[in-house]
Amino acid sequence: MIQRHEKQIERIHKWKEDHATLLKRIRKIYIWVIWLMLPVAIFFWLFLPLSRNTVMIWFWSYYALWQVWIISRSKTVMWTHVARFFAAGIWLVGPLCAGLLWSIHYLLADGAASIQEPWSAIILGPIVEEIFKLLPLLLFLFVTGKERQLSLTDYALFGFALGTGFQFMEEVLRSWVSSRESLLGMFISLIYDNTKEWGFAELFPGYFIHGDVIAAGHHVWTGFAALGIGFAVHFRQKLGKWIWLVPLFLLSWAIFDHGAYNSHVNLLTSDIIIEFLHFFTGYGHWYKWLFVLSLFLAVYLDYRTLNQEKKALPLLPHETLLEPVTESIELIKSILQSPKQWAATMLFLRERRAYGFAMALKEREKPRQKIYHHVQLAYHLLGISALLLLSFLAVNSIAVENPYYLAGLFDGLSAWWESLSAFEQISIILTTTLVTALLMLATGGGIISAGFTAIGTGLLAKDTLANSEQIASILRDPKSFFKQLQEDAKEMPPQELMMKLFGLGLDFASRRIPGGKEGIEWLSNLQSKSQQFGKKAKMDGDRGGGGREGNEGTGNIPKKTVTSNKGKTIDVTPTANHSTTTSVPNPAKGTPNSSVDILDKKTGEIKTRRFYGPDGRAVRDVDYTNHGNAKTHPEWPHEHIFKWNSDGTFNR
Template identity: 30%
Template structure:
């Protein structure tokens, strides 16, 4: 089968699957009543599940095993810091481990026994065929994703690990659940489902153990085998390394995943056939650590994979968006930003976490993505911008809710003073009720809210919903205080202290934080009050004569623009103003692979991340000899000089440019291409100034802002 045939099969299957998916997505829009049926089914299923927990022992057994498997999956999710998969995508690998791997493995064993006869307890079946079939078929979901997915080429090593682990978790969930259901004798009921007469406790589920579910004998332990997720994750990580470095280290590097697969089969077979396999086989197993070293080897390999992922991302960090103060992209800084969002701005926690994940996805797409992976970059950029807008929208909603509560309180106090209801008292009572609950009762409420939300949304939005449910009663006193006294939000010091108090009340275990927070707020109020400047009268500026131009001294700072220039000139305050001719680097030209010039920057400030562009508006004053009118309108001038040229320059900088060089009038020392690719700030300096020119320039800059939302564009007029 040649490459074209493989490509046609791959594209045909994928296109058919996508067409079916689009049809399925359109069905609820055509028949809205299906959403109602689905909601009823979800609630009925939840109700039956809760009832089943009380009535049926097997239901409780299933829940216990599911929680253990979920805990194992969560451990992998937290450790694979360079992942770009969402929780929903990871869950799909887990479901494939259940619905695909288990049936195919069962059919393989049935076919083997159909051909060769025998029983499943035979050594050749239990210790040879079963380990090989299970370890190989658990890689099937990863193989299907690599073959059919458009973004398979841009996977991180963390994604490979997570895909393998999820498939193994799904397989182990059903395997262990079957054992729990089948081992219902007196020993299993009394001492645990994995307890045996001679081997003691053979399966350990321990909350404080990394990857619980490992198999180990309790009496005279001589060998063990780690759980299915560890084996499959280790092999998948080896596949990822081979795929990424096959060109640099030749295809012989594929020996790494082959060796890891052989190791996993060896551990699995030795445990299954420990009393029946030949001594030479068990001796080889002893040389590899008797199963005790497998998890340690996997963890070392995982650390190496994460280091390689983040080193690769930092090679193009100037082309990726970064948070304030983030010099390098690393997992600790990402965790710090997510923790800050979770504690201080819990409503933006999911957005921050998704943004960091999608930034990694963008980086790996730039590094390793083929044409298919690059084709989805625009959608990825749009999603990253959406996170910014959602965070801003949530902030506006919170502020609006506070103002609405203040208006309601004012209306209640002044317009309807005789109404006995107390809106603020409701929030006080709500927090009093919440504070009286025990830790276990609060936990039950939060878990209940999480379980309900998980029926309709994915993991992290459900977690945010549950924590928000807990934060509302936990912030009752602060909300009530704002309602009773809306004026406390009108002064800067009171607004700051109120917001800090609200944030502290939303911290988990916030009661401890609030004890120290009260003193801090008092100190902050006093500090802000001391620093509030009194409204003293000042001498007005004396207007200068129009025919006498003012020449500032060398030490005199530039004068700020007037109020009529406010919004348009805000990004170019006098303190930030630098004439383009004073920039450290001037006359920097871009060139393509053939040496052709494809753009020039008048001035560049690499330290502050600014491109300076000088524009002359003298052409606007030239009169066309035939029409008697200016040769071009202000809008035509700004569209050409500001919008079109800057648009072309940005595209050439990011796509066609291969290096920089100086122009004849430029500085001898110029920055490299990598140093300027991360700059996102353009400052235009125009020698003309008129109301028409200002309006036209703002229209052109707005076009640039819409097309390049991660860039900043500002302009200064009247610069000679």
Template identity: 30%
Template sequence: METDTIWNIRNGIRDIAEGVYRWVQGTLQRLPWLKTLYTIWCWVSLLFFILGLFLYRDSRTMLVQYLWSFYVMLQFWFLCRSKTFTWKQAAMFMLLGIFLVIPVTALTLLAAHGLFGGDTRDTWSQAVLTPIFEEVWKLLPLGLFLLFSRRASSMSLADYTLAGAGAGVGFQLMEELTRRWLNSGIIGRTYGYSVTMLGGETIHWDFWTLFPGRFEESIFPTIMSVSHPVHTGMITLGLGLAVRLRKRLSDAIFALPALLLVWSIIDHAAYNGQGSLPDWFMKISDLTGSGYRTKGVFLLMLAIGLVLDYVSLNRVKSRLPRMEGEGWINPVPELWYMLESLLTRRERLASVMSWTRERRELGFSLLYGNQEAAALQGDLQTRMLKHFRAAAGVTAALLLVAGLAGFAAYFQAHVHPADPACFSCMFDSLQNWWDRLGFWEKSAIVLGAFALSFMFVSFWPALGIALTAASIPASGHEIAKDIRDPKRLLTPENVISTLLALALSRVPFGRLAERFGKKGGSRLKDWLEKLLKRRKEPKPEPDLPKKPHKPDGEDPPPKKEKDPEEQPPKNDADDYVHWSKAKYRGVELHDAKNGALGEFDGVDLEKGIFYEAKSAQGLDRIHPKTGKPQQTPQQFTDKQLYQKTKVRINNLMQKAVGTRTTPDGTAEIPTLEQIKGIRHFEFQLDGDSPALRTAAENSLNKLRQEFPDYTFNIRFGVK
């Protein structure tokens, strides 16, 4: 019962998110001018960003740190050869590291200081709380993915690594960017932003180093800490190994990621607290290598993970497509095929990269997918339920502590101003720096953040990132005050607003208001649609006397034109695209057992259209025994248009687990998730007759009744 409740909540949240996504996609299709506005905005932002690089040093600082973080992400991307994630999915973990992990970490530290008091410069805060909270919360993006994703069960070990590394890259990007902006004085500009008087350079960004960004003093170094991506990637890789080997080695294997987490916390804490922590703790750090063994162990684990991934893929190689002459599936032929495409036919490189990745994704889906994975959902609800309960218990405890922290703050002394040793301690200095900037400098930074984010995500997430990047430094003093004095959060205004929100969601009046809002919103929407439709209707022509027809027939009466809604789209219209000219052709659906579920002749992702080519040749062929046509036009359209399309839509939304190309299809095809949001079918029929048009309209009307969210139209005489 408890399990059902958890997963019902999870499915409900996911369905709402997918509904919002489909609504946004539909809005973009209905309002194509938004894409034009979006294009203009992108070019203007890019122009301002380029100008900012010449005019403002802070813009160049942001670009430098972004390029370093991008370089680290590329290293992980190249090394994780058995990955099934796309670049966009990996980049999303990086963004979650910025906009989820950092705020959650700061709020947790706020709750801890509100509950226990103390100073953020204390050793227990910098060397105990901060390492624990940072290393634990950097695992949050992967946890959310495992909980909500439809394809969590088909992840490779390299995917686990990329998820952790991406969150670590995002966290380190924001942390180091803040340090660069704050330490931009004469010493920082002359010697480097991380140079100290006694330790020399403490943060190393070396191009010829694997995973740059390590923490180590350059003068008499005795201890180091690898970068955030290495720590988190190692922990998540250990978690993936535990999930993969659980059936063979029992649940005890989950001690591996737990030990890796403890090791990362020890490395982090020992570096932050060197000279302050007790000797026994530093001896433990020495036994683990003082941070110098971490990278080597991670690379060894990654090599083992890649070997296990490709060994698993070769267990189902007979069910996977392979290149000509390819025996065992391994990364060497894949890299060679990519290199050959790059040197000979560069336009095929993207298709080859997508093909190899999708082949791995199909292989892991066949190996580890179950019924829920058949719809690209996660298998972890049964295989990791016990561990999810433990994680849920820890999360509930942390939320309880955060809630009690506000009340405990009434009885605590003020937390003293922060020292800029960790990210949560930099807000005061951050706003001081922000306030010194001029309008054009701030604009360049905001537009630069948008332009850089747009390289990873689409318009709206990039816009949100840019606005958030401006709001954090602009509110630095307020955030710092909340950290020092958490009881400010319990002002009467905040309490009243919270109670009011609770009342509106609980009392009958609030529910009545919610229902009224829903009904009123739908009625308002209908009224606006009618108003817009009325404004679009052309004004009636004046009733002028018509010229009489000549009796000799030289001027026949004009033919009555059909209603525009009844006329089929013309083949020479501006938006006409022959199905064979679609960007993606021959997109076949398949189920969990690799069985075919039908194909789409053409797919246009930008316009959101499925193209279906139908042939009516032989429709009027006479049966030799009955002397009648073998099938009537209505029988033909009911079978070819109505029945097949109905089955195709049901398979797309329920049974399909992925897409693959047909022998005559294009090398590059969209994924199942990309085409699930398409709601428009266009049939292109090579025949044309009045009876065929009538029959086709009858069949399409059946489809419109059963699938009101979809639109269907047809073109006749398409050869």
């Protein structure tokens, strides 16, 4: 399965190389379309509330996602991957859930007339929605085998992104439908305290609150269930197969919490048994705050896992163990130095964690057939859970008013759409399209553009700060700068241009922060205290060692090889002093006994890994690039060996 997946990726890369001109032309068209749409969309955002609501819901959705992103200090994934799961929650999970539920109603019930029935909004809807939101994650793990390389917080991030995307679609539809609410509906909304919580001070904004009862939100429900899956994957060998009951329990709790809230917000009193159990489980509050505590616990467990493999990982000069506070301070210090240093540091820390988890979880791994068996077992348990909840949640009550139920929002959507003017319809279509293309898919990078994808990595990949005199030249001749800005706008979409300006501004600020050196010294002292606290918290994982980054140690890094298309095995084991760059380093002036990955500026992928000898001169390159020319480059990856002459020149 994995080999077939890798071959498909190779074919995609080969197709992209063969059609580079076509892709460049498509990108050019995309840039012009986005620039033309932008002023029109801004006009709609300013003067049409419906369009403005879409943008604001998108902003608050991303704000909640950023909160989890910041808390998840042990993550190994890029923002690219998280943004794509967010998009999957919108365009894959949402339509599938709505389509399935409406199909069930038309096949087994009274169609649109029964979509708001209690058995649908309180029982069937929560079961279908909570299970379907996890399907993209399960499919991703099943096909790619990435469960061996993800941290616990990676699982939480993916689940949270899926739930956030699903909730984004639900809230956009809710805002559209409620904009044409009847007088009776508005009166009910006034007397019935059911409010949506948005705000900068809120943790995971976007949840509903009704009195003492809250609906934690699709992002929290799915994020906690996904974290349970990660916990089962990480500890299945240590704790046995019964560990799979953890994600099953969390999913069942999410379904119950979801259905119980929909039941609670009825105008009449809901079933007393459900009310009692909902009270017993904290009226939704326990689920949210247990998720928060579990997220911090996941960070702790992740770093314990990493420290078990720290012999194989390069450590920074002041590190004796890996822990989140030291890494966070290192990022802050790098910002004070330069944005480019920040980007390189962020990339190094993320890649180190990814390599550590790949090593740690590989040792625990069972044959993949057994993993597939566990996934199939999970599907069976989900089915049993659904049946139990169907029988347990049976309740009679009147129709639900604005529940956490996506399919119910489609009821009356057609009539609402027809009531809009042509101008309003165009504004909604254009705004939604731009939010999707410019502010959502673009943040996921990949096909359309790099966008805001992990801004630091983007700064590194694009190397916008290569010239340290750029700020000075702007101040000396601002007219030329704005002229160059116009030329850049023809070659890049708005989000990339904004990212470039952000990088320049950050560089300007970092060079003028007063007390920068003193701040770095203070942060270094704080790192030492954090290292001591990490040892007291037993984060070390009971295995010592560790290779220093720089010349203070070599580490005990296990051998790593790649196989070329000709079947040749090539040693690509990085040294303890390993770094990355997007510029081609001088082969004659490198750090002794080091290795460096030369990254592609557009994709961020490794083009070449270079190794330096004891004298600081390059000894060999491993070229990963498929040049697409069987005559000049028949083999890939392939090696280039450096041979130095007595006069300091070299031949390869």
